[in-house]
Amino acid sequence: ERRVAAFESLTKIPELKPVPRHRLSDEIEKIVQEHLKFDLVDDFNSNIWELLAADGEMKVYRRELEENGIVLDPLKAVHSVKGVTGHEVCKYFWDPAVRMEWEGTLDSSRMLEALSDDTLIFNQVHKRVWPAAQRDTCFWSHIRSVSKENKNDLDDWIVVNYSTTHDSAPIKEPMIRAWANVALICSTIILNRDKYADLSSVPRENLVCKITYVAQVNPGGWAPANVLRAVYKREYPKFLKRFTQYVMDKTKKLPILL
Ligand code: 18C
Numbered sequence: 228e229r230r231v232a233a234f235e236s237l238t239k240i241p242e243l244k245p246v247p248r249h250r251l252s253d254e255i256e257k258i259v260q261e262h263l264k265f266d267l268v269d270d271f272n273s274n275i276w277e278l279l280a281a282d283g284e285m286k287v288y289r290r291e292l293e294e295n296g297i298v299l300d301p302l303k304a305v306h307s308v309k310g311v312t313g314h315e316v317c318k319y320f321w322d323p324a325v326r327m328e329w330e331g332t333l334d335s336s337r338m339l340e341a342l343s344d345d346t347l348i349f350n351q352v353h354k355r356v357w358p359a360a361q362r363d364t365c366f367w368s369h370i371r372s373v374s375k376e377n378k379n380d381l382d383d384w385i386v387v388n389y390s391t392t393h394d395s396a397p398i399k400e401p402m403i404r405a406w407a408n409v410a411l412i413c414s415t416i417i418l419n420r421d422k423y424a425d426l427s428s429v430p431r432e433n434l435v436c437k438i439t440y441v442a443q444v445n446p447g448g449w450a451p452a453n454v455l456r457a458v459y460k461r462e463y464p465k466f467l468k469r470f471t472q473y474v475m476d477k478t479k480k481l482p483i484l485l
Contacts, residue, residue, distance in 0.1 A: 246343035246344050246345050249342045249343055250342070251342060251391070255389075258408070259369065259371065259385060262385065262387055262410040262441070263385065266303070266412055267412060271288065276303060277290065279460055279463070280460065280463070280464040282464060285304065285468065286305050286306075287303075287464050287467065288302070288303045288304065289302045289459065290302075290303075296452075297445065297449070298446065298450070298455050299444075299445055300459065301441070301442075302441065302444075303440070303441045304438075304440045304441075304467055305439055306440070307435060307437050307438065308438060308471045308474070308475065309435055309436075310431040310432060310434055310475055311431075311434060311471075311475055311478055312381060312413075313381065313382070313413025313437075314372070314384050314413075314485060315474055315478050315484045316436055316471070316474050317384035317386045317413055318370070318484065319473065319477065320470065323349070328473065329469060330470075331462075331465065331469060332353055332354055332462055334353065334354055334355075335352045336349060336350075336351045336352075337349065337350045339365075339393050339395045339396060342367065346367055346369045346370075347367070347368050348366070348367050348393055349367075349368060350364070351363060352402070357454075358454070359446075359450040359451065359454065359455075360401050360402065360403045360448070361401070361403070362446065363398075363402050364390060364404070364406070365390060365392060365404070366388045366390045367389055369389075370384070370385070372384050373385060381415040381485060383413060384412070384413045385410060385413070387408075387409070387410045388408075388409040390406040390407050403446070405444060406445040407442065407443065408441075408442070408443045409444075410439075410440070410441050411438065411439075412438070412439045412440075413437065413439075414437045415435070416435040416437065417429055417435075418434075427483070431478075431483060434483070440467065442463070
């Protein structure tokens, strides 16, 4: 049923056509649906989440979780950014052509395969954090729009980056393979919507993009808990600030991507 909604919403966007099925279609569908179901639940008053950092509209929360001495702290952040749409934010997060312009935690990013117009597979090498071994990741990255019931609203957008394996990315010791399940979900609010006959005439200043970002990372081997938590605390807020500023700067003079 949701595939139909996605199909309809994709057909009205010129650069995204409905995509044929491929070997990861079922897994992607399941993981995307899980994110859409759980990530948007407003559970910040439930004692589940501990505030890790706050700056203006941005709030970064974490939940302490360790298994067999490995830190798996789930992370959830919310942000609200003016002047951009969810489509724009997700597009820049997903697009390999601009990744290195905003990603500050990578030594390299290599696209291994395009499974379809909306799903790519990457192998990324992360900056080494002393004193731990260097980490890499291999993941599929999927982008899609999610139709709203009210046709006066802009679609929501989501990108999921989810670890996988790939023949072209064997683990090369001493590198350690980290595992990630990351989602960026964006919802666009239009201020004074009734003043504008059609969406294409809405000015940027009337756009507000509500961002939810969740990340579950398994460092994939020993890493000192205190160093790791210090890296989280520093890097996630830095990423959210830097990336959203990047999207605002890039889109400022461009026509709005609805
Ligand atoms: O979501 C982000 N970026 C996406 C596109 O690149 C993609 C990335 C997922 C991140 C997976 C993290 C894998 C861990 C690798 C080690 C990290 C080293 C950090 C170096 C810092 C200088 O979805 C934006 C992500 C931005 C924040 C990432 C910080 C993650 C820190 C996790 C640390 C876990 C490994 C610890 C290694 C040793 C520490 C002592």
